[in-house]
Amino acid sequence: MDNGKQAQLLLQIQQLSFMATELNLYLDTHPQDQRALAMFNQTHQELMRHVRNYEQLYGPLLGYGYSPAAQNYWKWVDSPWPWEINY
Amino acid sequence: MWVYEKKLQIPVRVSAPDPRMAKYVISQYGGPEGELSAALRYLNMRYTMPTGKAKGVLTDIGTEELAHMEVVATLVYKLIDGAPIEAIKAADLGTHYADHDRSLYWVNAAGVPWVAAYVSATGDPIADLHENMAAEQKARAVYENLIHLTDDPLVKDVLRFLREREIVHFQRFGETLMDVEEYCRQKKVF
Numbered sequence: 001m002d003n004g005k006q007a008q009l010l011l012q013i014q015q016l017s018f019m020a021t022e023l024n025l026y027l028d029t030h031p032q033d034q035r036a037l038a039m040f041n042q043t044h045q046e047l048m049r050h051v052r053n054y055e056q057l058y059g060p061l062l063g064y065g066y067s068p069a070a071q072n073y074w075k076w077v078d079s080p081w082p083w084e085i086n087y
Numbered sequence: 088m089w090v091y092e093k094k095l096q097i098p099v100r101v102s103a104p105d106p107r108m109a110k111y112v113i114s115q116y117g118g119p120e121g122e123l124s125a126a127l128r129y130l131n132m133r134y135t136m137p138t139g140k141a142k143g144v145l146t147d148i149g150t151e152e153l154a155h156m157e158v159v160a161t162l163v164y165k166l167i168d169g170a171p172i173e174a175i176k177a178a179d180l181g182t183h184y185a186d187h188d189r190s191l192y193w194v195n196a197a198g199v200p201w202v203a204a205y206v207s208a209t210g211d212p213i214a215d216l217h218e219n220m221a222a223e224q225k226a227r228a229v230y231e232n233l234i235h236l237t238d239d240p241l242v243k244d245v246l247r248f249l250r251e252r253e254i255v256h257f258q259r260f261g262e263t264l265m266d267v268e269e270y271c272r273q274k275k276v277f
Contacts (some may be wrong), residue, residue, distance in 0.1 A: 019097065019260055023149060025255065028143040029262040063091045079093070083161040087098035 003085045009054050010085070013061070016047040089150070096154040097248050099161040100241040107178035108237050109166035110196060115136065116160045117193025117201040120225040122159050126152035128206040128222060135210050138270050142226065144263045145219075148256050155249055160191055162245055186269070216264040220257055227253040 023040040030036060051061055059075030061069035069075070115121045129149030136142045167175070167189050175184050182198055195199035207218055230250035234243055 007098065011098060014094065016095055017094075021096075021147075022255070023152075025144070025259050026148055029140060029148055029266065033141070038171055061093050063093075066090055076093070082093060082095040082157065083099075083164050085095075085098075087100050 003080060003087070006058050006080075007087045009050070009057070011024055011087075013047065013050050013054060016043060016050060019043045020047055089153075090200065094118070095158055095161060097149070098247065099158055099165060099245055100163070101165045102239045102241050104168060104170040104174070105166050105178075105237070105239065105242075106170045106175045106180045108239070108242060109163045109170075110178055110180050110183070111233055111236050112159065112166065112242075112246075113163050113191070113194060114196040115226070115229060116156065116163060116191060118195030118223065118229070119147050119205040120229045121193075121195070121201075122152050123193055123201060123221060124205045125226065126150075127203075128208075131198035131206065132219075135208075135215075136212055136267075138267060140266050141212060141216070141263050144174050144177075144259055144267075148259065149234060151256075155252065158245065158249065160167055162242065163191055164244070187212060211265070212267050216267060219260045220264065223253045223257040223260065227257070 020040065020043045023036055023043060027033065027036055027040060052066075055061055055067050056070050059071060059079040063076070081084065106159075117123055126149050129145045129152060133142050133145040133149070136145060166256075167180075170178075171185075175181060178218075183192070183194070186192075207215075209215055227250055230246050230253065234246050234250070237243060
């Protein structure tokens, strides 16, 4: 299965999500750091923008109502699973 | 509550199936210093932590460890996927195949199943945070051992990322420990 373009868009999400994770852990022990807070919020905005764009093309990224059903069928069970994507 | 995200934390690629390496890597799935142990150790410890910071760090690192478990699982899956039965036998993975075929199972590199005794929870936040810092260092050491056991640059990339995360987690746990020690001094709780 060729997932070239999907893998490319996913990579951008993985990079942004990694930044958010790293800032999240840092803020857990530095909750007053204003610069980290600003970076976190900026990363959040950018991440949400990429996630919404990805979901329009490849289906929901999150379960349980955190992603819309943007297609006219339940694409959750149809798009490749994380261990099946050829990066 | 947890919500599933249909993506890996990082892309996982292998150059070619390598059942022998799968047999080694699976230790970070179900071995003593593996990602299952890490996730369960931290998520289970949260309840008796005294500060919001400590509960937050354990929740968030525990959740990242669940994501790492999926990364390691995918690595093992891709290392076994497509490997012919002769290669599985040659890699001494026949003992795994007999019970599990190509499915994953929580075992260490020698095939010993996961046990809850790999993790501890004393209820003493100072002792528990030291346990976590030791666990991160042990996991880092195992990832370095695994890096020595493969020549595949793509497999090395995944292992290097996971090794690096242990170092970051160790740092965050260290900061949490100092914060909890300060809290205990002020409360005079012994």
